[in-house]
Amino acid sequence: MTTAASAAAKGVSVITNLITVPLTLSYLGPEEYGLWIAITSIFLILGVADFGVGNGLLNMISAAHGKDDRRLVARHVSTAFGLFLIIGFSIGLLLFAVKPFISVHSFFNVPSGVSGLAVDQAIMVLVGMFAVSLPFTVILRLQEGLQEGFSNYLVQIVGNVLSLALIIGTIKMNLGLRALVFSLLAGPLFANLLGFVVQFGFRKKWARPSIAAMDKGSARTLLSTGGLFFGLTVLTVLGMQTDALIIARVNGPEAVTPFSVVQRLSQIAFLYWAFLQALWPAYGEAVARNDFDWVRKTIVRSLKLSLLFGSLFAAILFFFGGALIKIWLKESVSPSSNLLLSFSVFILTNSVVGVIAVVFNSTSLLRKQLVLLAFAAGASFILKILLCKIMGAPGAVWATVIGFTLFFIVPGLRIIRKTYWSSLTS
Structure with missing residues (x-):
């Protein structure tokens, strides 16, 4: 329920x-x-x-x-x-x-x-x-x-x-x-x-x-x-939350509008987050009971479902997002294809980030997550300012994708694998 x-x-x-x-x-x-x-x-x-x-x-x-x-x-x-x-x-x-x-x-x-x-x-x-x-x-x-x-x-x-x-x-x-x-x-x-x-x-x-x-x-x-x-x-x-402020500062408030519209539409994809969030206390209790088999199965299942739903919504946003926004807002906003593509890729990125974050937040990996986030957030923030000057609002989204893929997803999955697979089976 x-x-x-x-x-x-x-x-x-x-x-x-x-x-x-x-x-x-x-x-x-x-x-x-x-x-x-x-x-x-x-x-x-x-x-x-x-x-x-x-x-x-x-x-x-x-x-x-x-x-x-x-x-x-x-x-x-x-x-x-x-x-x-x-x-x-x-x-x-x-x-x-x-x-x-x-x-x-x-x-x-x-x-x-x-x-x-x-x-x-x-x-x-x-x-x-x-x-x-x-x-x-x-x-x-x-x-x-x-x-x-x-x-x-x-x-x-x-x-x-x-x-x-x-x-x-x-x-x-x-x-x-x-x-x-x-x-x-x-x-x-x-x-x-x-x-x-x-x-x-x-x-x-x-x-x-x-x-x-x-x-x-x-x-x-x-x-x-x-x-x-x-x-x-x-x-x-x-x-992840400074995009609108940076875009307003670098490109002006009018550039925030198409960004915000596509962002709101992309949030439909994160309905699956409801299922991930419910696992936060459950992971903690499973680890306390040493039920690592359940933890491993749930992590794998969460990743598969997140990527499945993320891919579906990402494809819909990229191929049909422009048409949907025209129907929705009666052509008052027309986002660029680069903006649609950036948010489509972000949906996939955030699908994996969400799974990793819930596992880290509810277990003993919190300090390691802090280190990963320091690199991911720092890189993303700097890239947002640079890329917004080059390509406008889509630059803020691409900056998040690049920063979190390189410095959070890749090392985060390695840490989870080492913690709940390698170290427990060796």
Whole structure:
């Protein structure tokens, strides 16, 4: 049921994206739409601001749950909630401290017809929403760590539907860029808040965050474990989530629009990620039980299925993507063949990256993944800047493909083979 719910959540996310893109593109126009995408991409980048505590909490809850230790789970949850409150408050203070020294208009190459004040306010709304929402994400980690993925994915579905409704309302009332940013982020915030109240108020009162349950030892462990995940998140964001910002800076906001449109269409291919994500806690438990035969079989099966579905969607995107976009957006955007090809190859690349990352995240290979990501993300980031100057938006995608193939996929598969095949059979 969890896997089905995960697939449903991904499906709803894809559908809401398919509805949102033509609405917002028509409302904002190509230049301002590209600016909106660049601004909202900051939210993904801010994901590093939890310092890895969220992913560290997930692993610690999984371990405590495996021992049936509710008190330990509650201690970790309360401590993480307190850390998130401190981090969120600090982010808000930092925003107001640095705002006078940052020229947002210059950084984003804001078009002359767009108000710089509106962009400033949109970014303030975005950062403020992130700071407020951060503590409530503890409920997602709790549910995932307890392998109650169904509840997690239900929250995601509610959040996406709420965002869509708010975006439609914003466009109908012509409230502008700032309100669109708020609408996009308010849905997930309200959904997380609802899940927080339901779980801690009724279903899992024993895990409800409290000052009494906060623990220094738990905080040290969370920050120590989270430090690795923080490094991983920073590097992942650097290598894969900075495209829109770099394109806006190097090629202008208008170049972000076709990139974003093809990117949204390509995300349909990642519905299979729902199945991979569900394996995160399962790998950890299998390794703890020394069930390496299951681990090996699951890795091979995951790679085969990922490449199968990835190849299918990559072919569809390359050969029919242009026609589908014309039908979808009524010829308002016409992506180049190079952009379609780059995303098609990226789908295949990410199919393998996803499998490797889940195996590394849930087992003892986390530190090795950090090293691989450092090289892959560093190479990708540098190549993005260089290739965007040469070939425009497709350069950002090709940079990711090259960097992650050479420095993550090739060595990552070798490490997995050595760890779960060679060393266990020798």
